[in-house]
Amino acid sequence: MTYLPAAARYESMPYVRCGRSGLRLPKISLGLWQNFGESSTLVNNRALLRTAFDLGITHFDLANNYGPPPGSAELTFGKILKDDLLPYRDELVISTKAGYLMWPGPYGDWGSRKYLLSSLDQSLKRMALDYVDIFYSHRPDPQTPMEETMGALDTAVRSGKALYAGISNYNAEQTRQACRILRELGTPCLIHQPRYNLMDRWVENGLLRVIEEEGIGCIVFSPLAQGLLTNRYLEGTPADSRIGSGSAFLKPEQLTEKKLRQSRALNEIALARGQSLAQFAISWIFRQPQVTTVLIGASKPQQIKELCLSVGQSLPTEEELAQIQKIFAEG
Numbered sequence: 380m381t382y383l384p385a386a387a388r389y390e391s392m393p394y395v396r397c398g399r400s401g402l403r404l405p406k407i408s409l410g411l412w413q414n415f416g417e418s419s420t421l422v423n424n425r426a427l428l429r430t431a432f433d434l435g436i437t438h439f440d441l442a443n444n445y446g447p448p449p450g451s452a453e454l455t456f457g458k459i460l461k462d463d464l465l466p467y468r469d470e471l472v473i474s475t476k477a478g479y480l481m482w483p484g485p486y487g488d489w490g491s492r493k494y495l496l497s498s499l500d501q502s503l504k505r506m507a508l509d510y511v512d513i514f515y516s517h518r519p520d521p522q523t524p525m526e527e528t529m530g531a532l533d534t535a536v537r538s539g540k541a542l543y544a545g546i547s548n549y550n551a552e553q554t555r556q557a558c559r560i561l562r563e564l565g566t567p568c569l570i571h572q573p574r575y576n577l578m579d580r581w582v583e584n585g586l587l588r589v590i591e592e593e594g595i596g597c598i599v600f601s602p603l604a605q606g607l608l609t610n611r612y613l614e615g616t617p618a619d620s621r622i623g624s625g626s627a628f629l630k631p632e633q634l635t636e637k638k639l640r641q642s643r644a645l646n647e648i649a650l651a652r653g654q655s656l657a658q659f660a661i662s663w664i665f666r667q668p669q670v671t672t673v674l675i676g677a678s679k680p681q682q683i684k685e686l687c688l689s690v691g692q693s694l695p696t697e698e699e700l701a702q703i704q705k706i707f708a709e710g
């Protein structure tokens with residue numbers, strides 16, 4: 380059936396300026412790292428993307444290697460885009476990345492100009508797009524001069540195959556350097572994509588300050604620690620969960636007793652303030668002014684609906700922040 384997006388889709392989602400750029404991103408964005416590969420169903424994938432767009436999520440984040448297998452998430456996205464979302468292309472911000480292993484041999488990994496630019500061409504082909512909105516270096520490459528990797532991002536933008544350049548998983552010092560090189564090339568860095576959640580706060584140790592000083596945006600990934608910061612595992616491991624379905628990226632051994640204890644204690648705070656644990660985990664991130672948008676993953680449309688409600692909910696109080704500190708100090 381022809382998809383007609385919700386007429387009210389721009390009424391409740393706030394859009395936040397991405398650093399000093401002219402681009403505004405929804406407070407919640409959707410990533411296609413998991414759940415869009417070959418073992419997912421097109422019916423569910425279509426429902427996830429439609430639900431997101433209907434709720435005002437205009438930003439979809441991909442990478443060359445998302446699947447599994449690598450490349451399949453871009454193929455799925457390309458198909459649904461063609462069927463449903465292409466009339467709305469100018470209402471969408473679509474990103475992709477290169478930086479992790481994608482094809483065999485010396486040119487299918489890391490940060491060379493050779494790899495980044497051929498990978499971007501492959502991604503565009505898989506998604507049947509003329510351009511992506513944001514092209515990222517997925518991780519810093521210690522063996523390649525930063526000038527070469529940033530030069531490839533600059534070329535991607537100048538060639539019209541990407542509108543903006545971004546970096547992911549760069550530390551504070553590498554971010555400073557990347558921003559300087561991109562500025563000198565005349566293609567300012569738009570955005571940084573680091574991991575950030577209640578269980579992994581490394582960005583607070585310098586990176587957020589650099590992001591603010593450089594005037595770039597920040598899109599944080601795995602805000603729910605891949606599901607550990609939700610009610611998913613509080614009563615056991617459901618078969619349809621990321622762990623239960625055998626994901627290579629979240630193994631049963633990562634669900635430690637300590638993490639479960641922390642999640643249960645956080646869940647008590649969330650329930651007391653009328654939120655689900657997942658919503659509380661998102662509200663906790665919203666307190667950081669440097670964060671432009673929170674990049675969620677989802678396996679069910681209902682999860683996206685629930686997370687979008689956190690946009691209108693209150694930020695944690697000082698007292699709740701102190702409770703959180705105590706939970707993690709106790710271990």
Ligand code: NDP
Nearest residue numbers: 410411412600601602603604605606609620621676678682
């Ligand atoms: P999250 O931490 O948001 O985890 C998503 C998982 O949490 C879902 O698959 C689901 O688990 C569970 N979940 C979501 N909403 C709810 C809810 N309301 N109630 C209960 N459980 C819920 O994010 P991801 O780890 O998936 O990462 C998000 C995106 O970040 C990726 O798609 C990708 O775009 C990006 N990313 C970037 C990386 C980088 O290096 N730049 C690395 C990793 C991710 P379940 O499947 O069990 O239902």
